[in-house]
Amino acid sequence: MIRINLLPFRVARKKENIRRQISVFLLLIVLTAVALIWYTQVVNKKIVIIKEKTEQASHQIVKYKKRADQVARIQKNLKILKEKLEIVSSLEKQREKQLILFDGMTDLVVPGRMWLENFKTDENSVTIKGIAFDNPTIADFMERLEKSSIFDKVDLKTAKMKKFKDGVMLKSFELLCRKEKSGEEKKEDLKQDKK
Numbered sequence: 001m002i003r004i005n006l007l008p009f010r011v012a013r014k015k016e017n018i019r020r021q022i023s024v025f026l027l028l029i030v031l032t033a034v035a036l037i038w039y040t041q042v043v044n045k046k047i048v049i050i051k052e053k054t055e056q057a058s059h060q061i062v063k064y065k066k067r068a069d070q071v072a073r074i075q076k077n078l079k080i081l082k083e084k085l086e087i088v089s090s091l092e093k094q095r096e097k098q099l100i101l102f103d104g105m106t107d108l109v110v111p112g113r114m115w116l117e118n119f120k121t122d123e124n125s126v127t128i129k130g131i132a133f134d135n136p137t138i139a140d141f142m143e144r145l146e147k148s149s150i151f152d153k154v155d156l157k158t159a160k161m162k163k164f165k166d167g168v169m170l171k172s173f174e175l176l177c178r179k180e181k182s183g184e185e186k187k188e189d190l191k192q193d194k195k
Contacts, residue, residue, distance in 0.1 A: 101126070101150060108144045113137040126151070128175045135159065138173050145177055153178040 101121065109116065114137050118129035132138045138159055145154045155176045162172040 104148060104150045108141065108148055108150075110137050110141050110144075114141060124179055126177045126179060127157075128177060130173055130175075131162070132171045132173060134171060138171060142175065145175070150180055151177040152180045 098121065102119075105116070105119075110132070113134075114130055114132035116128060116130040118127075120127040130141075132141065138156070142154050142156065145151050157174040157176050159171055159173045161169050163169055
């Protein structure tokens with residue numbers, strides 16, 4: 001019988017398998033290293049892009065913050081301006097009311113027999129101080145005030161004799177007059193009464 005020694009062939013095969021396994025292992029290490037390097041570069045590019053976007057966003061935030069501050073200042077100035085315009089408007093209305101009141105008073109004064117010294121007005125009433133020759137003149141003036149459409153009620157607060165230059169004695173008087181309410185004010189009062 002012939003014997004064939006297969007051991008060298010097996011040893012060669014084993015060596016070949018070991019070489020192949022080492023080659024595959026080294027190839028896997030190289031491929032893993034290449035994949036890690038590639039992944040690191042991709043992540044680094046993303047980081048750089050995100051940093052650039054963050055810087056752009058921060059520049060835009062600063063830019064828009066300045067604009068937002070300007071808008072806030074403009075809005076504040078507009079609010080102040082609106083308040084001033086409302087005040088001017090209310091003063092205009094009050095001026096018109098006062099003008100109507102003064103204009104109406106010229107027709108109510110008894111000519112040549114009296115004159116007005118002081119005139120104070122508030123929202124609902126008017127205080128009139130004046131000088132007249134006698135009590136009938138004051139009564140006539142009060143009657144004219146009550147008949148006018150300007151006042152609703154007229155009360156005599158004081159009436160006393162006052163000595164002037166050269167010993168002339170005249171009547172000093174003070175009247176409290178309640179203003180006649182306009183149609184709008186009457187409507188508002190009715191609404192408040194209903195509540």
